[in-house]
Amino acid sequence: MGYDYVDTPEGFRERYIRQMEAMTGIDRLLGELRQTLKDQKLDKNTVIIFTSDHGLFMGQFGLGGKALCYEETTHVPMIIFDPNTKKSKRGKTSDALVQSIDIAPTMMTMAGVTIPKTYQGKNLTRLLAGHEEEVRPFLYTENLWSTQFGNPRCESVQDHEWKYIRYYKNENFSAVKKIATAKAMGINTSAMLYKVHDPDIAVYRDYADGPLNGEPAVYEELFNLKNDPKETTNLASDASNKSKLEELRKVWKTEITNARGNEFPKVLRYTSDSEGERGVIIESK
Secondary structure, three states: OOOOHHHHHHHHHHHHHHHHHHHHHHHHHHHHHHHHHOOOHHHHHHEEEOOOOOOOOHHHOHHHHHHHHHHHHHHOOOEOOOOOOOOOOOOOOOOOOOHHHHHHHHHHOOOOOOOOOOOOOOOOOOHHHOOOOOOOOOOOEEEEEOOOOOOOEEEEOOOOOEEEEEEEOOOOHHHHHHHHHOOOOOOHHHHHHOOOHHHHHHHHHHHOHHHHEEEEEEEEEEEEOOOOOOOOOOOOOOHHHHHHHHHHHHHHHHHHHHHHHHOOOOOOOOHHHHHHHHHOOOOOO
């Protein structure tokens, strides 16, 4: 319901105007930041990285929100300004397959800091300097947040031409039913929906490990991004693309295995239960 503004032309227009206003304000703030750096004589020694965490559906596929692996929500811009870059190398654009996990290794390299072996991102400094064209052959994307609101867990792998998406069954108890019970019993709705307890750690741990341990996909999609950049035609059931589907299934298995690693995940226990043991009550808003 939070994205119902895409349901009507009027709602979409008003929301889009507000987004453009926000972007204009951010652009102005960035200009003020650069001027402040110049005033403090720090502009020649400051790298600026500008990006976003995700895109947003604005009516595409009849949807609002995020949570899926389509280009509309996973493909975001990234601008890196390094004042030490040669002028001949500035203003370049690249469609190399990079990810948000690449930002930290890139910043650390620029700062002369050793990148920890546990980091899975790639250092982009050679790409920025024009010494290489690509940093990886495939992108791996995942949304493990299978929720009470209905969206499924999904994963994708892609190169410049093809994208393969997997979906998993959502067996969460419905938020609609939780809300109805909360209202009937006078319980804080946010508490009913969002409080996290220790058993939830096990649930989400299973969500993360399930596909690697053989959990089947309930639906698959295959898109030719070169011929179908809007991802409107699913080719997964097209017999002529069977070999490509099998190839990307193998790539998916390799990529998810690399993403999960071999060690037990470093999980921080921060739940209503853990805080209650310390005498702290997490208040719902």
